[in-house]
Amino acid sequence: MKKYLKKLPKEVQDFIHLIAEVAALRGMRVYLIGGFVRDLMLGAKNLDLDIVVEGDGIIFAEDLAGRLKARLIKHRRFATATVIIGHNLKVDIATARSETYPEPAALPLVEPGCVNEDLKRRDFTINAMAIDINGSSYGSLVDIFAGKNDLAKKKIRILHDLSFIDDPTRILRAVRFEKRYNFRIEPRTLKLLKAAVRKKMLEIVQPQRVRDELILLLKENDPICRLKRLHNLVGFSFINRRLKLTKSNYQLLKSAEGEISWYNRVHSRRRPLDSWLIYFMALLDPLSVADTQEVCAKFVLRKGEEKRILSYKKIDKKFISELSNLRLKPSRIFQLLEPLSYETILLIKAKYGSPGVRKHIEEFLKIYNGMRIYISGHHLQSLGIEPGPVYQEIFTKVLEAKLNGLVKTEQEELALIKELTKTETGYGKA
Ligand code: ATP
Numbered sequence: 001m002k003k004y005l006k007k008l009p010k011e012v013q014d015f016i017h018l019i020a021e022v023a024a025l026r027g028m029r030v031y032l033i034g035g036f037v038r039d040l041m042l043g044a045k046n047l048d049l050d051i052v053v054e055g056d057g058i059i060f061a062e063d064l065a066g067r068l069k070a071r072l073i074k075h076r077r078f079a080t081a082t083v084i085i086g087h088n089l090k091v092d093i094a095t096a097r098s099e100t101y102p103e104p105a106a107l108p109l110v111e112p113g114c115v116n117e118d119l120k121r122r123d124f125t126i127n128a129m130a131i132d133i134n135g136s137s138y139g140s141l142v143d144i145f146a147g148k149n150d151l152a153k154k155k156i157r158i159l160h161d162l163s164f165i166d167d168p169t170r171i172l173r174a175v176r177f178e179k180r181y182n183f184r185i186e187p188r189t190l191k192l193l194k195a196a197v198r199k200k201m202l203e204i205v206q207p208q209r210v211r212d213e214l215i216l217l218l219k220e221n222d223p224i225c226r227l228k229r230l231h232n233l234v235g236f237s238f239i240n241r242r243l244k245l246t247k248s249n250y251q252l253l254k255s256a257e258g259e260i261s262w263y264n265r266v267h268s269r270r271r272p273l274d275s276w277l278i279y280f281m282a283l284l285d286p287l288s289v290a291d292t293q294e295v296c297a298k299f300v301l302r303k304g305e306e307k308r309i310l311s312y313k314k315i316d317k318k319f320i321s322e323l324s325n326l327r328l329k330p331s332r333i334f335q336l337l338e339p340l341s342y343e344t345i346l347l348i349k350a351k352y353g354s355p356g357v358r359k360h361i362e363e364f365l366k367i368y369n370g371m372r373i374y375i376s377g378h379h380l381q382s383l384g385i386e387p388g389p390v391y392q393e394i395f396t397k398v399l400e401a402k403l404n405g406l407v408k409t410e411q412e413e414l415a416l417i418k419e420l421t422k423t424e425t426g427y428g429k430a
Contacts, residue, residue: 001139001141005040005139012089015049019049019051020138022067023055023060024134026063028054029055030133031054031142033052033094033129033131036049036050041151047088048092051091051093052093053094053096056079057080058076061082061083061093064083064091070083071083078094079094079095079110095112098121099121105165107206115132119142119145123163124158124173125146125155125159126157126177129145129147145157156178157186158192163192164192164201168210172202172210172214172216172230175233175234179222180221197233197234197235200237202238203238207300210299214239214299217230218279223279224250240291243286243291244286248285248286249282249284253279255350256279256346259349273342273343275343277309277343281312282350289314292310319336320348324354324355326355326359330363330368330404330405331401331404333360334364337364345364375395375398375417380394383417385421397420401416
């Protein structure tokens with residue numbers, strides 16, 4: 001493996017030597033493991049180092065972070081830690097352990113172990129290799145499941161027949177890795193995967209664990225082709241019993257993909273999208289509001305995620321027909337779209353692509369959304385207006401006038417306020 005390690009950037013190689021040195025001082029052995037080793041052998045860029053420690057991983061992580069004055073995040077419950085160095089180097093540290101599953105799909109019982117035991121608890125042969133970085137063994141591959149061979153033959157293979165029963169989330173992982181590297185799930189693994197699907201294992205496992213894997217899948221490049229594969233192999237009843245991939249949500253996924261790339265191209269300076277959420281919303285499109293709420297609750301989605309999903313669900317014909325009206329005033333476009341997230345807005349654009357909807361969404365994102373007024377509370381105070389909820393009302397009116405092109409400069413905004421305070425009795429003077 002030395003030839004692979006030598007290809008790493010110099011700072012990463014130095015860092016790996018330092019890891020070994022820090023471990024040696026404690027009499028511990030450390031190994032590069034899992035995804036990092038897989039990607040190193042594939043020549044895929046991955047600067048997230050995964051390491052396991054034969055010994056206490058938390059103590060080792062504290063030593064390493066102390067030595068580097070780096071940021072340390074500890075997860076005592078799992079005996080794991082993350083050390084973050086600078087902007088782009090991260091090490092996930094785990095205590096080598098063995099796992100046994102007390103019952104199907106339950107959380108495993110964990111005990112400290114050696115590197116070989118740690119490899120046995122992993123998902124696929126290509127993820128179950130380690131590189132010894134200790135002293136004179138530096139660079140030797142630990143490959144007890146012939147992962148190197150599977151990597152060369154582009155195969156996704158589980159380590160033992162009960163793998164998908166022990167942990168059904170591996171079904172989603174298999175699809176994720178298969179598509180990412182253009183590998184194939186090998187025949188026996190595929191047979192066992194299908195058997196686990198028939199036993200509805202994905203419906204037994206804790207939904208939050210399924211959610212985490214589903215989100216990772218949706219964050220990959222080209223999530224639609226992964227969803228198609230998942231639909232063929234598994235179906236979507238593990239999300240909701242009525243959910244299927246139909247012509248209509250497939251088409252919506254495709255046009256959502258187009259809108260995401262349009263946004264990333266045209267609005268690259270704006271907030272990065274949670275594009276996985278847009279794909280998820282598109283997939284859930286055929287479900288009723290009640291079923292969608294059930295999915296959000298089952299997967300314990302974050303409040304912000306649930307809010308965005310449900311706000312899309314609540315878009316009705318009246319909203320769309322108003323937004324489609326080509327004579328709509330900018331202030332009204334703003335009122336309609338401003339309360340919605342970019343994710344929701346883009347999915348509306350993908351689904352209801354009438355000329356009016358497209359035009360208004362594009363104008364909203366390009367012009368109205370970033371529009372600011374000059375006047376502030378300070379101005380209102382100096383005009384003698386008593387502070388209170390009235391300030392917000394005035395700001396809204398000024399913004400509306402600005403959106404509609406009725407005021408442009410600070411002077412014009414001030415003139416409008418004077419006008420408003422003259423005519424509207426509610427704007428009390430101090
Ligand atoms: P990615 O490139 O997507 O980060 P990764 O392989 O690093 O891929 P992680 O989810 O970070 O994926 O997991 C790190 C390692 O932990 C994997 O390579 C695998 O060996 C192991 N692993 C993760 N999830 C499971 C699981 N459900 N069952 C068994 N092993 C797992």
